[in-house]
Each structure stands twice: as C-alpha cells, then as structure tokens.
Amino acid sequence: MTxxxxxxxxxxxxxxxxxxxxxxxxxxxxxxxxxxTQFTDTSAIIGNDVATLPDFPAEIRxxxxxxxxxxxxxxxxxxxxxxxxxxxxxxxxxMNPAAFKAHIEDVEVGGIVVVNDSEFDKINLxxxxxxxxxxxxxxxxxxxxxxxxxxxxxxxxxESLATTGMGAKDIERCKNMWALGLIxxxxxxxxxxTVGYLNDYFGKKKKLPAVAEANxxxxxAGFHFGETTEMFTARFHIARAxxxxxxxRKITGNEGLAMGLVAxxxxxxxxxxxxxxxxxxxxxxxxxxxAMKNFGVKTMQAEDEIAAVCAxxxxxxxxxxxxxxTSGPGLALKSEAINLxxxxxxxxxxxxxxxxxxxxxxxxxxxxxxLLQAMYGRNGDSPIVIIAPQSPADCVEVxxxxxxxxxxxxxxxxxxxxxxxxxxxxxxxxxxxxTHPDLFKPIEVKHATDPxxxxxxxxxxxxxxxxxxxxxxxxxxxxxxxxKQDITGNVSYDSxxxxxxxDLRRLRVEKVADFIPAIEPHGDNSGDLLVLGWGGTYGSIxxxxxxxxxxxxxxxxxxxxxxxxxxKNLGExxxxxxxVLIPELNTGQLRLLIRGKFLVDAKGLNKVQGKPFLVEEIExxxxxxLNNEWGDQDSITPSTETLGAEEAAG
Amino acid sequence: xxxxxxxxxxxxxxFASDQDIRWCPGCGDYxxxxxxxxxxxxxxxxxxxxxxVSGIGCSSRFPYYxxxxxxxxxxxxxxxxxxxxxxxxxxxxxxxxxxxxDGLSIGGNHLIHALRRNVNLKILLFNNRIYGLTxxxxxxxxEEGKKTKSSPMGSIELPISPLSLAIAAExxxxxxxxxxxxxxxxxxxxxxMHNGSAFVEIYQDCNIFNHKAFEYTTDKDTKxxxxxxxxxxxxxxxxxxxxxxxxxxxHKPEIVKIGEGGIKEDDLLFHDEKDDxxxxxxxxxxxSDGFPEPMGVFYTAPDDxxxxxxxxxxxxxIKSRGEGDLEALFNSxxxxxxx
Ligand code: SF4
Numbered sequence: 008m009t010x011x012x013x014x015x016x017x018x019x020x021x022x023x024x025x026x027x028x029x030x031x032x033x034x035x036x037x038x039x040x041x042x043x044t045q046f047t048d049t050s051a052i053i054g055n056d057v058a059t060l061p062d063f064p065a066e067i068r069x070x071x072x073x074x075x076x077x078x079x080x081x082x083x084x085x086x087x088x089x090x091x092x093x094x095x096x097x098x099x100x101x102m103n104p105a106a107f108k109a110h111i112e113d114v115e116v117g118g119i120v121v122v123n124d125s126e127f128d129k130i131n132l133x134x135x136x137x138x139x140x141x142x143x144x145x146x147x148x149x150x151x152x153x154x155x156x157x158x159x160x161x162x163x164x165x166e167s168l169a170t171t172g173m174g175a176k177d178i179e180r181c182k183n184m185w186a187l188g189l190i191x192x193x194x195x196x197x198x199x200x201t202v203g204y205l206n207d208y209f210g211k212k213k214k215l216p217a218v219a220e221a222n223x224x225x226x227x228a229g230f231h232f233g234e235t236t237e238m239f240t241a242r243f244h245i246a247r248a249x250x251x252x253x254x255x256r257k258i259t260g261n262e263g264l265a266m267g268l269v270a271x272x273x274x275x276x277x278x279x280x281x282x283x284x285x286x287x288x289x290x291x292x293x294x295x296x297x298a299m300k301n302f303g304v305k306t307m308q309a310e311d312e313i314a315a316v317c318a319x320x321x322x323x324x325x326x327x328x329x330x331x332x333t334s335g336p337g338l339a340l341k342s343e344a345i346n347l348x349x350x351x352x353x354x355x356x357x358x359x360x361x362x363x364x365x366x367x368x369x370x371x372x373x374x375x376x377x378l379l380q381a382m383y384g385r386n387g388d389s390p391i392v393i394i395a396p397q398s399p400a401d402c403v404e405v406x407x408x409x410x411x412x413x414x415x416x417x418x419x420x421x422x423x424x425x426x427x428x429x430x431x432x433x434x435x436x437x438x439x440x441x442t443h444p445d446l447f448k449p450i451e452v453k454h455a456t457d458p459x460x461x462x463x464x465x466x467x468x469x470x471x472x473x474x475x476x477x478x479x480x481x482x483x484x485x486x487x488x489x490x491k492q493d494i495t496g497n498v499s500y501d502s503x504x505x506x507x508x509x510d511l512r513r514l515r516v517e518k519v520a521d522f523i524p525a526i527e528p529h530g531d532n533s534g535d536l537l538v539l540g541w542g543g544t545y546g547s548i549x550x551x552x553x554x555x556x557x558x559x560x561x562x563x564x565x566x567x568x569x570x571x572x573x574x575k576n577l578g579e580x581x582x583x584x585x586x587v588l589i590p591e592l593n594t595g596q597l598r599l600l601i602r603g604k605f606l607v608d609a610k611g612l613n614k615v616q617g618k619p620f621l622v623e624e625i626e627x628x629x630x631x632x633l634n635n636e637w638g639d640q641d642s643i644t645p646s647t648e649t650l651g652a653e654e655a656a657g
Numbered sequence: 658x659x660x661x662x663x664x665x666x667x668x669x670x671x672f673a674s675d676q677d678i679r680w681c682p683g684c685g686d687y688x689x690x691x692x693x694x695x696x697x698x699x700x701x702x703x704x705x706x707x708x709x710v711s712g713i714g715c716s717s718r719f720p721y722y723x724x725x726x727x728x729x730x731x732x733x734x735x736x737x738x739x740x741x742x743x744x745x746x747x748x749x750x751x752x753x754x755x756x757x758x759d760g761l762s763i764g765g766n767h768l769i770h771a772l773r774r775n776v777n778l779k780i781l782l783f784n785n786r787i788y789g790l791t792x793x794x795x796x797x798x799x800e801e802g803k804k805t806k807s808s809p810m811g812s813i814e815l816p817i818s819p820l821s822l823a824i825a826a827e828x829x830x831x832x833x834x835x836x837x838x839x840x841x842x843x844x845x846x847x848x849x850m851h852n853g854s855a856f857v858e859i860y861q862d863c864n865i866f867n868h869k870a871f872e873y874t875t876d877k878d879t880k881x882x883x884x885x886x887x888x889x890x891x892x893x894x895x896x897x898x899x900x901x902x903x904x905x906x907x908h909k910p911e912i913v914k915i916g917e918g919g920i921k922e923d924d925l926l927f928h929d930e931k932d933d934x935x936x937x938x939x940x941x942x943x944x945s946d947g948f949p950e951p952m953g954v955f956y957t958a959p960d961d962x963x964x965x966x967x968x969x970x971x972x973x974x975i976k977s978r979g980e981g982d983l984e985a986l987f988n989s990x991x992x993x994x995x996x
Binding site: 048051052054250251252253254255256257258262266269270273274278280282299300301302303304305307309310311313314315317318319320321322323324325326327329343344347351437438439447476477478479480481482483484485486487488489497498 | 674676703704705706707708710713720721723724725726727728729730731734736737738739740741742743744745746748749766767769770967968970971973974975977978979980981982983984985986987988989990991992993994995996
C-alpha cells in the first residue's frame with residue numbers, strides 16, 4: 008500500500024493510495040462471497056484494476072462459528088496494472104472470532120482490522136477455539152500490531168432495520184451489506200453498482216422487493232456509520248488505473264473457459280457437447296455452459312467421470328466438439344478413456360481445474376500438481392497436448408486455442424487451469440474483431456467425404472487422420488483402442504507397425520509446435536536469471552521479476568502456455584541465462600521436465616499450501632539465488648522456517 | 658438424406674464388413690451376428706446412418722464385422738460413448754453390443770444410467786455367463802457354486818438378473834432371446850423399432866469356456882418345457898404339448914397343468930407388455946428355481962428420448978433468448994466502459 012497526497016472530502020481526510028488489499032472474512036453463512044464480488048464489481052467499474060482470490064471452506068456447512076467454516080474473499084484493487092490478489096492484507100473485515108483467528112496473520116503490520124464486535128461473545132470465542140476467558144481484541148499483542156476497529160455490526164445493522172418489519176433472522180442476513188457499506192465508505196467507493204445489483208437480484212429475479220430494500224438500507228447505514236462515527240479518522244482513495252479504454256467485464260477463469268469453449272464451437276461451426284460430473288472446483292464450468300443452451304451448447308451431467316469423458320469422445324466421433332471438465336481425481340478416473348482418444352486420434356478437450364492432491368486432497372484449494380499426471384498418467388507411451396492459462400481472462404483464449412489444436416491435429420488436448428484461476432476474477436477487455444482479429448479467425452474443419460480418397464488412418468501434412476463423421480455415405484469404418492495399422496486403420500498386432508504408430512503418436516504432438524508462438528521473455532533476452540513458470544503463477548512471477556528488475560537485477564520471466572509440446576525456442580532461451588528458477592505450486596513437476604529435456608540445472612521454489620505464491624516469496628527466492636545464498640539444494644519451500652519449527656516442536 | 662436419392666435395397670450381406678471374423682468356431686456370436694445383419698436390412702437401415710458401439714470382451718468385437726460406422730471402445734463404457742454419439746447426432750441409429758462382464762460388471766453403472774435416461778440406443782447384451790476373452794473366469798451372471806479358474810472351490814457370489822436390473826433402471830424396452838432361437842430376429846427387430854433405450858439379453862453359448870450353459874433353452878426335446886414364449890395379451894402357456902401354464906398364487910407364480918383340477922387358460926397369468934411389475938415378476942423366474950424362463954418382450958413403454966429432450970432444450974433456449982452469437986457471448990454479464 009503506497010500512500011500519497013492527503014486531501015479532505017466531507018468531514019474526513021481522504022488519503023490517496025496506489026493500491027489496497029481488502030479481505031472479507033466471516034462464517035460461510037455470512038455472505039462474504041457476495042460482499043467480496045460486489046466490492047470487486049464496484050472497484051472495476053470505477054476504473055481500478057482488480058484481482059481477487061475467493062477462499063471457500065472445504066465443508067459446505069461446517070459448524071457455524073468455527074475456523075473450518077470461515078469463508079473469505081480477498082481483493083486487490085489498484086490505480087495501476089496488477090497481476091495478483093496481493094501479498095498482505097491492508098484491511099481485514101472479520102465478521103466473527105473464527106474469521107479473525109483464520110486471517111489476522113495475513114494483515115500487514117499497521118493494517119486495518121474491522122471486527123464485528125457483536126459476535127465476539129463467549130460462545131463464539133469458544134467456537135473459534137480461543138481459550139476460556141480470552142478475547143484477542145483485548146490482547147495488546149494485536150492492538151499494537153494493527154489498527155483494530157470494534158464495530159458492533161450485528162447490533163447496528165439490526166437497529167438500522169428495526170422499522171422494516173422483517174424478522175430477526177432476515178434482518179441479520181443483511182449484515183454483510185452493512186459491513187460492505189462501511190468498507191465502501193472507508194475506500195471512497197460509490198454504492199450505486201451494489202444498489203443496482205440488490206434491486207435486480209432480490210427485487211426482480213427473486214421477487215422479494217422487501218429484502219432488496221432492507222439490503223440497500225443496510226448498505227447505506229454502514230456507509231453513513233463511517234461518515235458520522237468518530238471512530239475512523241481517515242478514509243482512502245485509489246484512483247482509476249490507466250487501463251486501455253474500451254468495454255470491459257469482470258471474468259473468472261471458469262467463466263472464461265466456458266465462454267472460450269462456446270466461442271470455439273461457434274468459430275468451428277460445430278455444436279459444443281460438454282459432458283461432466285460435478286467436482287470442485289470445476290463445476291462452475293458446467294453451470295455456466297448449462298445456462299448457455301441458446302448458443303447451441305449441449306451439456307450432459309454424466310453418472311461419473313468416466314462416462315463424462317466417454318460421452319465427450321462419442322460426441323467427437325459423431326462430428327461435434329466433445330469436451331469434458333474435471334479436477335485432479337477426476338482426471339485420474341478419465342485416464343483410460345483419454346488414451347482411447349489418443350489411440351483413435353479424435354479431437355477431445357479435457358479441462359482440469361487443478362486442486363490440492365493427492366487423493367481427495369484439498370478440494371477448495373489451489374495447486375499445480377497435476378502436470379505430470381496430465382503428461383504421463385496413462386498406460387503405454389501416450390503423449391498428449393497440454394496447455395495452461397495464466398490468468399482468469401487468459402482462459403478464453405486458451406480454450407479457443409485448445410479446440411483449434413484438437414481439430415487441426417485430430418488430437419486430445421488437456422487444459423490445465425487451477426482453482427485460483429478458476430475462481431479468481433479480473434477485468435477483461437471484451438474482444439472484438441478489430442481488437443483481437445486472431446481470436447476471431449474461423450476454426451477450419453475438414454471432414455472427409457470422398458470414399459475414393461478415404462483412408463481411416465491416412466495422414467495430412469500435420470499427421471492428422473481424416474475426420475469421417477457417421478452419416479457420411481461410403482466412409483463406414485471402425486475404430487477402437489486396439490493398435491491400428493497405419494493408413495488402413497485395421498486392427499494390427501504387427502511389431503513394426505506398433506513401433507511406427509508409437510513414433511507417430513509422438514510426432515503428432517511434436518508437430519503442434521510448428522503452430523505455437525516462440526516464448527518471449529518478460530524483460531531482457533539474456534541475463535543472470537530466468538524465472539520460468541506456467542499456469543496461474545504468472546501474476547506473482549511477473550510482479551516479483553518486475554520488482555527485482557527495478558532493483559537493477561538482471562532477471563527475466565518466461566511463462567509457458569504450451570507445456571506439451573513446448574515452444575521450439577525454449578532450450579535456446581534457457582541457455583541465455585546463467586541460472587533458472589522455476590516456481591511452482593507443486594514439488595517440482597515442470598522442473599523435472601525441464602531438467603530432463605534440456606539438461607538445465609533449474610532450481611525450484613515449491614509450495615503446496617493451498618494458496619498462490621506471494622510476490623515476496625518469489626522475490627526472496629530470486630535474491631537468494633542471485634546472492635549465492637541458495638546452497639546446494641534443488642528446491643526451497645517458502646516458510647520452511649515454520650515447518651522446521653513445527654517439526655522441532657513435534 | 659435427400660428425398661430424391663434412390664435408396665438401394667440392402668441385404669444382410671451389405672451389412673457385412675471385409676474383416677475376418679475371429680470368434681471361436683461354434684461360438685454363439687456368429688448366429689447373433691447373422692440375425693442382426695438380416696434385421697438391419699429388413700428394417701431398411703442404412704450403413705452410413707448406423708453406428709455400432711462396443712466395449713471389451715468377445716462380444717465387443719461385433720462392430721468390426723458390421724459394414725457400418727463402429728467404435729470398439731473401452732471396457733464397460735460403450736453405453737457412455739454411445740450416449741455421446743446420440744447427443745451429437747440424434748439422427749444416427751446407434752446400437753450397443755456388450756456382454757455380461759462388460760455390461761454388468763465393469764460397466765454396470767453406465768448401463769443403468771443409459772437406460773434411466775432413455776437414450777435411444779439398442780443395447781444387446783450377450784450373456785454367456787462366463788468371461789471368455791480372459792479365458793474362463795466366472796462372471797456376474799455365473800450361477801452360484803460355478804467352478805472356474807478363479808473360483809476353483811465354486812463361486813460364492815449370487816448371479817445378477819440382467820432383466821431385473823434393466824427394469825429397475827427404468828428401461829423403456831426389455832426383452833430376452835437365445836442366440837440360436839427362431840424368435841431372435843423378431844425380438845431384435847422390435848428392439849430396433851422401439852423409440853428409446855431398448856435392452857435385449859441374448860443367451861449366448863461360449864462353446865469354449867461355458868459350453869451348453871443354455872442347453873436347456875436350445876435342446877430340441879426339452880426347450881419348450883424350459884421357456885415361455887411371451888405374447889402380449891396372451892396367457893402364459895408353455896411345454897412341448899402346450900399343456901402347462903403359469904398362474905399367480907398369493908402374488909407368486911406357480912406352474913400349473915391346464916385341464917388338471919379344472920384349470921382353464923383363463924385362470925392363467927396373461928402377459929401385458931405395459932406392466933412393469935409383471936415384467937419384474939417374469940424376470941425373477943429362473944430355470945434354477947424350476948421355472949420356465951420367459952422369452953420375448955417383457956416390457957415396452959413409450960417415453961421421450963434423452964437426446965431429443967436435450968435438443969429441445971437447446972431449441973427452446975434459442976427460441977426464447979435468440980440464437981447467441983460471439984458478440985452476445987462476450988458481452989454477456991455486467992459490462993462497463995473505460996474511457
Ligand atoms: S471364448 Fe467363448 S464367447 Fe469368446 S469367442 Fe470363443 S466361444 Fe465365443
């Protein structure tokens with residue numbers, strides 16, 4: 008948080024800031040996700056750049072008031088270009104003791120903590136796991152580190168709605184809006200976007216005008232409280248960012264994937280058939296697409312993960328675009344069927360919104376630990392194309408690119424998104440044909456029609472076999488998982504043919520590299536250190552590298568969208584840097600691939616804590632490596648100190 | 658297909674592919690293949706408009722031998738693959754060929770849900786009560802006590818009734834026949850004409866690993882005493898001399914002799930294809946319990962097909978909201994201008 012000029016507006020001075028990170032935390036029933044998304048929408052609409060990180064509890068209804076039931080929403084909003092939801096929280100809104108306990112350590116020293124004092128009673132303190140008779144708000148340890156504002160939100164909200172005639176329960180439900188109103192005041196934001204939303208959602212959609220009115224009233228009451236109370240001595244303003252002019256909308260990664268898939272189907276003049284089994288954090292893609300039937304989308308909620316991928320394969324065989332979406336455990340279940348698509352050389356898109364593993368793991372937390380599963384997690388030698396979006400907005404383009412590759416090369420493609428990208432949101436400049444001509448290029452589909460020329464496993468210049476769709480006269484053929492004879496596609500157990508087909512399956516993936524752009528470093532083309540990343544770590548890496556460069560360090564960043572095949576110039580790029588650092592939210596999966604493929608002594612910054620990288624964690628690793636403080640380890644983990652301490656204690 | 662194209666009249670032969678058939682000599686699959694080819698011709702189906710989908714097992718080789726589109730998929734998953742085909746192109750005539758291991762063991766879940774959804778698939782389950790391709794282990798339909806390589810002391814598992822399962826899974830057409838029986842083509846034909854998911858269990862002789870498992874239904878001298886040929890609206894009469902029948906006694910079937918003790922045909926149970934409770938009752942009658950086993954159509958009821966309902970939702974959404982183009986797509990949700 009950078010502070011600047013102070014001016015006065017109303018009765019309180021307004022401090023100008025470059026950016027701020029606000030965190031709404033409360034019980035899962037407290038409506039924190041709504042407060043967070045509303046704050047995001049408002050900030051985006053008034054011209055800030057924004058990046059968000061929702062944090063859901065793993066249990067749908069964990070016991071109220073417990074730390075396990077805390078739901079959070081982090082927003083970074085800025086007057087400049089930002090890429091991450093922010094390292095340190097400038098203002099925490101804690102609706103109960105559990106929320107305070109879960110997130111107080113994320114707040115910067117000197118940061119603002121607004122607590123709902125009404126909820127800090129004996130029972131809730133006990134539910135949060137505080138020892139009997141202890142209230143953290145009375146603990147000097149916190150009072151010294153943070154500016155704690157004890158606001159009896161529940162009571163004040165109830166008082167402000169006392170005349171509405173609504174029941175106590177319904178009134179209490181509005182307290183998130185009361186809190187939001189206060190934070191709007193604190194950060195000098197207008198109320199109109201949220202007022203409009205409340206009237207639309209509760210008033211028009213749910214036909215509950217009284218509820219809409221009460222929520223609006225609560226919102227305004229919170230705002231007015233900020234203005235009139237003596238408690239707050241200053242408020243903050245974050246100027247609009249200098250963003251490229253144009254039309255924008257906020258987009259989450261899952262929305263982006265859904266939209267990209269629909270767009271791709273339109274560009275290919277095909278029907279999108281999306282088959283999926285509900286799984287966190289990928290279900291939102293299914294929800295989005297199920298609501299987009301007017302775009303010609305067909306969705307199938309399958310009986311299990313295997314049926315989902317098999318139905319998608321069937322749809323592709325029948326000539327449409329078959330897509331299945333899942334998360335890590337689901338990808339494991341789909342692996343046999345994905346191999347069927349590899350063997351039958353059909354276009355197929357598999358979306359994997361990664362989460363913490365192994366096994367059921369951390370369903371609601373992000374991780375990048377399925378790279379090797381995507382790469383190798385199938386029987387036999389079965390190479391597949393893998394691409395990964397780097398941000399929520401990037402998901403649109405990546406989804407279109409996946410379909411383009413799948414159809415051009417008659418090949419399955421895995422998209423590796425992650426929970427952070429899937430649920431995270433950022434502003435997205437709505438593309439049109441003038442701003443993004445490449446995005447709107449039609450996807451060329453060549454269906455075989457001529458029986459005289461048709462060979463089931465004949466090949467074009469990209470080593471793709473022809474897509475002959477059932478219904479086409481004269482092209483009847485049979486495909487399947489048994490090894491096929493080259494050209495004819497007949498079942499073949501011939502050893503030389505199997506060698507040839509295995510080589511072909513590898514070459515077919517490699518061929519895709521002819522169509523992918525060279526990887527361009529962010530920063531100079533050579534130097535002391537290249538920080539190489541992939542997927543959702545983009546924002547943290549780029550921000551850390553920019554910071555390091557400002558300090559004069561010869562560091563560049565490079566980000567892989569194409570993980571298989573990799574860009575052709577990657578080896579050459581790696582060789583132009585003295586050192587290579589690969590930060591990943593896993594224990595070193597890309598590092599293993601890079602070391603194996605390029606014999607580069609890449610070092611790893613590896614974290615599996617269910618959270619994205621903090622910028623400072625990457626900066627720290629950069630400095631360590633460049634100052635020769637790294638030692639001889641292959642990789643380091645942020646906060647290893649804590650781990651060591653716990654181990655020592657245990 | 659354009660109306661002015663002259664439709665060539667196809668014969669069973671036209672539905673034969675150029676692939677060498679690799680089933681063991683004497684396998685019951687041959688008879689079924691021949692009948693299916695004939696029925697396809699009789700129903701006037703086209704080669705290009707037909708897709709055969711299978712999983713893994715001896716029976717799942719079937720698509721290779723049909724000169725139609727075919728997909729030899731992975732173990733147990735044929736109903737799911739076929740569902741995808743139907744969703745993508747509801748106009749195709751899609752058949753699933755599966756076996757007792759493929760369809761009831763590894764793929765039981767997909768079978769249940771394809772039937773429940775009423776996807777317009779014709780599912781032929783070749784039941785040979787054994788694992789043939791893996792060389793002779795007991796299957797989910799093998800009788801209790803069955804001695805095989807994997808059950809040297811006898812199987813300790815109860816067999817499943819494919820038809821009971823299909824009825825419980827809300828199948829809209831359920832039938833049974835035997836590989837070499839004269840009624841097999843008629844049963845397949847009716848399945849082929851049914852609008853919705855049709856499930857046909859076909860007793861199939863694996864003459865290598867479970868030879869004569871169904872001899873009681875094929876032996877000329879005894880079969881009519883061991884099966885009942887179901888006819889809608891007709892009493893359940895069976896026996897070589899058509900002198901035996903099935904009567905309900907305290908909600909349970911019992912075998913009675915017509916004419917004995919004054920029992921008339923009218924006292925017998927009458928078959929009603931529309932009655933799923935009756936169909937279930939019939940599906941429980943087994944040879945091992947001393948009953949003749951019903952053959953033919955157990956149950957059939959009209960119902961909307963999954964892929965049609967899905968296509969209708971798409972059409973309805975387009976009607977009410979207009980067909981979405983790229984611009985509408987990207988501009989959906991709340992947008993704002995940055996000047
Ligand atoms: S093993 Fe049995 S079922 Fe399989 S092909 Fe041979 S006879 Fe037929």
